[in-house]
Amino acid sequence: MSAEPILQVDGLSAGYGAVPVLREVTLSVPTGTIAAVLGANGAGKTTLLRTLSGLLRPTGGRVLFDGADLRVVRVEGLVRRGLAHVPEGRGIVAELTVDENLRLGGLWRRDRADARRAQDEVYQLFEPLARRRRHAGHQLSGGERQMLALGRALIGRPRLLLLDEPSLGLAPRVTAQIMALLRQLCDSKGLTVLLVEQNVRSALSVADQGVVMSLGRVVMATGAAQLRDDEKLRHAYLGF
């Protein structure tokens, strides 16, 4: 991949209190590609995303997003720079309607007209949401919540999307459809995705790059096809 990496992580370390979780993680994600971060429970995948989006202060290393150091940006400033993070648990406001939840994603935007356009586009992408736009967040199914969280992130027209376990609690078919949609957004809009997944097969089906983490370190970063097709590699690092 010759394209300039939109995300460059160098020697990133972070932890909770005295417990180190990330140990000098280095990876780079080229613009317009999908990178899947894989690994067992406790490998540090979610911590990696949380550190990238500033929810957790790194203890060392640096993060370059589009050439700018992310460590100095506050959480609420990230979305203005074009970085969206869909956290685990998704953060849907149960009391607000689908419509209001989506508008939350565009709250910070000055360009109201474009925020509305983005909202219409999200409704086109996720037809089930359009049908339930006046329903409250707590009335949605798990799949619809995931679509809403993803849609809300897209309202900000991000260039980099950090996704934490989008397949969690979803039917395989819905997961496959969400993965396909990510691929489509990358190919048509130049979106870059950093995807954390337990569901290795589904993640590798759309990813360009697979990053395998274990105990807070990146143990391997290679083409997704290679991980998928090389049985020995897959067996050694992913256990199937």
Next chain:
Amino acid sequence: MTATRTGLSTADRQPTRPSPLRRLLPGPPGSPGPGDSALLRHLILAGLAGTIVVLVTNQLEPYQNLQVARVCAFLCVTAGYTVLVGLNGQLSLGHGALMATGAYTVALTQQAFDERAVQGRWILPLSLLLAVAVTAVVGLVIGLAAARLRGPYLAGVTLAVATLVPAITTIFTEVFNGEQGLRFPSETPPAFLGAYFQPERWLAWIALAAALLTMLLMANLVRSRFGRSLRAVRDDEVAAGLCGIHVAGSQVLAFVVSAACAGLGGGVYAVLTATVAPGKFALDLSLFLLMAIVIGGLGSLAGAVWGAILLVALQELPSLITETFTLPSDLAQRLEGNLALAVFGLILIVVMIVAPAGLQGAARSLAARLRRRASSR
């Protein structure tokens, strides 16, 4: 890396389909609803409520009018309070103290003008405005601390504020005149209403104006961008931050808005009796306020109305009982002090068991049930 794109599940990845998720649910997409003007609806509602209350006050005795006025004064407080606790999830136990701040600001302002023999209709609005401003500043200070604290810790700090403010008034006796409190000239009805216009009716109108203004502002705030971000912060601070919402900033602002409402309510409350004394703003006032908005229904402005009515009604209960029944004098005296708190606690327990969403929540679900029954017939 084109090779990677021919993967495990090619069937789901055909670019010709506009959205694969479109197949998840049948039917056409919902049409965007008509842009209903919330502001207009709130204005009409406020106008209607105001007219009704004004008509009612024309029929009432002086004491009853004073009670209406007190309900309105409390409504200013509960409306702002329920937004903070219900919508933004910040538990404050110090709103009685914030009321005191507003009340003392009004009293001191009025006294200052009275000493210099300045008179005029503009003094009342000015002193109420000052009450709002001063209380908002106090709210800002507490809010800045509150944004760093969560749940019980925040409650603890605001509890300290609730006990601190009455204490301050007794420490600086030269300014606040200790337990005696302050007196200032009472509001009289303007001349154009006639020489025999009931003063209590005029007070009720002043309080009503303040309550309507507060309700109108809060109703619009709840539905605004700010209102939505307050709920987002309450439900999930991380997700709210990732949405680009300044979490701490919105929490502080919520506290300031809520404090300003409490200041206005406290100021109006002082105007009704033309006195302030620390005894009125003791800790139990803060607890009463909290119980009122919880019983009314947290986060609901209609619930704030129920709460304000309840606050005034329950304070009348002991005297009502001692008047209707002939009780031994020592029992009557004990009831006088404690009955309101006991009954309030009892109602709180019953409401929490029977209707966890408060009176307003119960009314809403009852209405929904009636509507369903009507439509099924």
